[in-house]
Amino acid sequence: MQCQICNKSEATIHLTEIADGVRTEMHICEHCAAEQGIAVKSQMPINELLSSLLASQPSDEQMLGAMDKELSCPQCGFTLEQFRKEAVLGCGYDYELFEKSLLPLIEKAHNGQTSHCGKIPSKTPADTKKQIELLNLRQQLETAVQAEDYELAAKLRDKIKNSGQQREIKD
Amino acid sequence: MKLTDISSDINEWFNGSGPLADIVISSRIRLARNLAGYKFLSRCSIAEKSEILKKLKDALMSLELGDKIFYISVDKAAALDKHFLVERHLISRHHAFGKGPRGVIIAQRESFTAMINEEDHLRIQVLKAGCQLSGCLEQINRIDDMIEQKLDYAFSPRYGYLTACPTNLGTGIRVSVMLHLPALKMTGQIGKFFKATRDMNLAVRGLFGEGTEAAGDFYQLSNQVTLGILEQDIVRQFENTIIPEIVEYENAARNQLLASQIDVLDDKISRAMALLKNARLISSQEALFLLSHLRLGINMHEHMGATTPAIERLYTLAGSADDADKPGGLSITTINRLFMLTLPAHLQLNYGRPLDTTHRDALRAKIIRSALNS
Ligand SMILES: [Zn+2]
Numbered sequence: 001m002q003c004q005i006c007n008k009s010e011a012t013i014h015l016t017e018i019a020d021g022v023r024t025e026m027h028i029c030e031h032c033a034a035e036q037g038i039a040v041k042s043q044m045p046i047n048e049l050l051s052s053l054l055a056s057q058p059s060d061e062q063m064l065g066a067m068d069k070e071l072s073c074p075q076c077g078f079t080l081e082q083f084r085k086e087a088v089l090g091c092g093y094d095y096e097l098f099e100k101s102l103l104p105l106i107e108k109a110h111n112g113q114t115s116h117c118g119k120i121p122s123k124t125p126a127d128t129k130k131q132i133e134l135l136n137l138r139q140q141l142e143t144a145v146q147a148e149d150y151e152l153a154a155k156l157r158d159k160i161k162n163s164g165q166q167r168e169i170k171d
Numbered sequence: 172m173k174l175t176d177i178s179s180d181i182n183e184w185f186n187g188s189g190p191l192a193d194i195v196i197s198s199r200i201r202l203a204r205n206l207a208g209y210k211f212l213s214r215c216s217i218a219e220k221s222e223i224l225k226k227l228k229d230a231l232m233s234l235e236l237g238d239k240i241f242y243i244s245v246d247k248a249a250a251l252d253k254h255f256l257v258e259r260h261l262i263s264r265h266h267a268f269g270k271g272p273r274g275v276i277i278a279q280r281e282s283f284t285a286m287i288n289e290e291d292h293l294r295i296q297v298l299k300a301g302c303q304l305s306g307c308l309e310q311i312n313r314i315d316d317m318i319e320q321k322l323d324y325a326f327s328p329r330y331g332y333l334t335a336c337p338t339n340l341g342t343g344i345r346v347s348v349m350l351h352l353p354a355l356k357m358t359g360q361i362g363k364f365f366k367a368t369r370d371m372n373l374a375v376r377g378l379f380g381e382g383t384e385a386a387g388d389f390y391q392l393s394n395q396v397t398l399g400i401l402e403q404d405i406v407r408q409f410e411n412t413i414i415p416e417i418v419e420y421e422n423a424a425r426n427q428l429l430a431s432q433i434d435v436l437d438d439k440i441s442r443a444m445a446l447l448k449n450a451r452l453i454s455s456q457e458a459l460f461l462l463s464h465l466r467l468g469i470n471m472h473e474h475m476g477a478t479t480p481a482i483e484r485l486y487t488l489a490g491s492a493d494d495a496d497k498p499g500g501l502s503i504t505t506i507n508r509l510f511m512l513t514l515p516a517h518l519q520l521n522y523g524r525p526l527d528t529t530h531r532d533a534l535r536a537k538i539i540r541s542a543l544n545s
Pocket residue numbers: 003004005006007008009028029030031032
């Protein structure tokens with residue numbers, strides 16, 4: 001649907017006004033809405049905020065370490081190019097692996113904050129290393145299943161199972 | 172348990188009770204969590220998603236969440252049921268119309284829900300009527316602790332709870348309040364509210380309807396920052412600063428209507444009543460828009476003693492104003508019930524089958540007429 005004011009852009013804002021008993025509908029674009037002072041959408045939904053943050057980065061070279069651009073996560077295959085499209089990461093390890101590239105973005109999205117404070121799981125979680133190990137095993141398992149190597153798959157399943165049971169519990 | 176067991180009435184968080192309920196409809200807190208050792212969903216195969224779903228479902232269904240706990244396979248649900256769950260705020264639109272094995276657990280009379288395989292492996296939420304964020308936080312923490320006894324969450328000492336999208340990173344918490352702000356809108360001051368929310372770094376969305384427009388003057392206000400701030404500090408900010416400020420704006424606008432624009436208020440209520448009592452076809456948007464004015468009239472009468480010819484007529488014509496259980500009794504509960512039960516999926520589910528727009532509009536008009544004319 002086209003914007004009723006400029007007849008150019010796509011109408012993304014749909015207004016229903018009832019004045020003097022007459023109901024009128026208006027379909028306008030965001031630009032015209034802003035010009036008319038209609039504050040329908042003063043805030044961007046979270047994901048749009050993120051993609052606009054991504055889009056507003058000055059340039060790839062400034063924003064991303066040159067290395068990171070070529071990088072793909074060994075655990076999940078995630079790349080920054082995918083992040084640009086989907087605005088979600090592939091696994092928990094990506095936060096570490098792509099830290100250089102993600103940090104400015106995290107900082108922007110969280111008002112300058114870059115580290116957690118707040119709730120911590122009371123039961124000590126499997127440490128990061130172990131989480132990565134598990135991710136690795138699952139990735140290998142998937143490859144084994146795809147290759148129909150059932151012997152290897154069975155071994156990997158046992159390993160995954162055992163690593164789950166050996167969870168350390170600190171108090 | 173079937174959806175039709177709940178679709179014929181409003182849910183608890185929309186029943187008009189709780190602190191500041193004339194303006195703060197309800198409070199909501201949700202936490203985003205992922206399982207340790209699994210990829211985030213965008214990188215999971217169907218088989219892995221099924222495994223995550225089973226693991227989380229088994230863990231959650233074994234918790235002590237009260238006896239009326241039920242699970243819905245969202246990927247297998249009928250389109251109408253999905254729309255209903257969204258209308259009811261039990262699941263997100265993203266969850267309803269996403270892909271792959273996914274589900275929702277609903278417990279504690281709809282005050283607790285857990286979406287499995289939405290954007291994160293797990294998203295739990297607690298909803299309460301009125302301004303009750305502290306209560307929500309306490310309850311959701313308790314449930315989160317219970318889940319964590321059974322499963323390992325993806326967590327890093329540096330970044331906290333690891334989420335698929337960096338905007339939820341850290342606490343994974345989204346604190347929201349749903350607000351009814353008709354007087355700010357009516358007096359042309361809603362911009363004040365938008366400006367305040369922008370200054371406080373908050374996100375605003377409409378509560379009902381498809382887009383971001385706020386049908387019926389209902390707005391949902393949420394925090395955006397989730398990293399480097401304590402959960403209780405976000406809640407405290409809402410309770411001590413944000414909510415009082417917005418409530419003050421809305422009350423000032425209501426006082427302004429009362430003091431110098433009583434004719435405007437009287438006119439809006441009068442028109443809304445005339446249309447609602449007589450319309451033969453009414454769209455969901457229009458119903459929300461008009462009901463909002465009645466809701467304002469009743470609240471201004473009950474909280475500020477506002478009386479106009481239209482408000483008086485509203486009470487006499489609608490029958491007993493004191494008895495909320497009487498179908499014709501015009502109370503906030505009745506209005507809230509009309510808001511929710513005339514939403515498209517509620518209408519159709521209660522009718523028993525899908526209806527096209529014209530039939531929906533006719534049924535909606537009939538339900539409203541019979542509630543207001545008895
Ligand atoms: Zn335009």
